[in-house]
Amino acid sequence: xxxTNDLLRIRELLQKRRKTTEDAQSGARRELAALKxxxxxxxxxxxxxxxxxxxxxxxxxxxxxxxxxxxxxxxRRMDTDVFGECVDCGNExxxxxLEAMPFAIRCEEDAALHEQETRDAARHVGSLSL
Numbered sequence: 001x002x003x004t005n006d007l008l009r010i011r012e013l014l015q016k017r018r019k020t021t022e023d024a025q026s027g028a029r030r031e032l033a034a035l036k037x038x039x040x041x042x043x044x045x046x047x048x049x050x051x052x053x054x055x056x057x058x059x060x061x062x063x064x065x066x067x068x069x070x071x072x073x074x075x076r077r078m079d080t081d082v083f084g085e086c087v088d089c090g091n092e093x094x095x096x097x098l099e100a101m102p103f104a105i106r107c108e109e110d111a112a113l114h115e116q117e118t119r120d121a122a123r124h125v126g127s128l129s130l
């Protein structure tokens with residue numbers, strides 16, 4: 001199979017994943033709205049459970065929002081013919097990596113380097129606060 005066909009297949013997967021994520025996000029929003037509309041029982045334990053559910057649903061909705069943004073960005077890169085190119089070195093990102101992480105913007109080598117630089121910078125900032 002050619003790389004073009006592989007990328008078309010990845011596009012279809014991204015579009016399906018976006019639809020599934022949107023549907024799940026709509027469900028989570030409905031659940032959150034229903035939870036907020038419920039009368040709150042003054043019992044501490046039940047209120048704590050409701051607050052935990054509220055926090056969990058809000059966190060889930062935010063994660064879904066970020067995933068949709070990543071999918072949209074990947075689809076835009078496809079539309080401009082830069083999908084699958086590493087933003088750092090310009091080389092092709094392997095199909096195995098794109099299939100596993102269709103949002104990938106870096107090849108494996110540059111992604112590992114970027115992660116190490118991020119960890120080093122976080123460690124440096126952490127040592128400054130001591």
